[in-house]
Amino acid sequence: MLRIVNRVLLGVTGLALVLLGGSVLAVGLGASPPSWWIHDGRHDVLVSDADRARWRDEGWFWPVVIAGLAVLVLLALWWLVAVLRRRRLAEVIVDTGDGEGALLRGRAMEGVLADEAGRLDGVQRAQVQLTGRRNGPEARVQLLLEPHADPGHALHSVTTRALAHARDSAGLSTLPAEVRLRGAKHRAERVS
Incomplete structure (x- = not known):
């Protein structure tokens, strides 16, 4: 968008x-x-001298002009920051074997990767963000682990299953990833 x-x-x-x-x-x-x-x-x-003098007696005119220009400058700066902050990868080039390749939407790949990682044993929720270049994406994966989950097993599963499937499906030689693990809080039941 x-x-x-x-x-x-x-x-x-x-x-x-x-x-x-x-x-x-x-x-x-x-x-x-x-x-x-x-x-x-x-x-x-x-703006001629006559035009500037014509509005001198109107106390509201020049503050409105300056405020309007300030709003335009702030909108332009917001737009520049939004363009420069694009961290998410919009597209990934998929090797189709014909030398041309195809484009895969980054959000689609993120969704599939997060869905597969979220279905792993011990994972309560997974979030994925693709960064980097179109022909060399990198994944940032955040896993919320169940209270009983083994972090080592979850990390091994996400790298050997979900990330490997995403790498192979996109025809990438590598898919570097940063995986962050966080444990879910265990809800203790009160016994009376």
């Missing part, structure tokens, strides 16, 4: 900047602007 929003925002922003910048450049190079255009000619400014 973030990828679609990102592409739409980039496209709309880029188109607006190209149209506005191109038209300002054309007027600056000597093209005659249309009657409705914001500039009258090459030596015209965006």
Whole structure:
């Protein structure tokens, strides 16, 4: 979803900047602007002294303009952080043997891997996150173990079964993984 929003925002922003910048450049190079255009000619400014003075008596105008620009800057920074923080791997390249490969959704692989790890003996719940590159993914696995579970056995099972199946199914030579184990709290019953 973030990828679609990102592409739409980039496209709309880029188109607006190209149209506005191109038209300002054309007027600056000597093209005659249309009657409705914001500039009258090459030596015209965006906000004239008369426009700035016209709003001087309105106490609300400049704070609203500054607040609007501040909101735009904050939204742009949020968007930049969201794009840079993409930790999850969106797609994994699957070797199909024909030299081209196929794309497997990262969330689908995470779901299958978490489901298989969650069905192992002694595992109450499993969460998986794929990171890294499309042709070299890495897995971060978090296991919530039952109170009676042996951590060594659970770790061995997840590496030899769930991670091995995911690696082989995707046609990967390796699938490095970081597995974190956490024990579930045992609920003691009160006896009266």
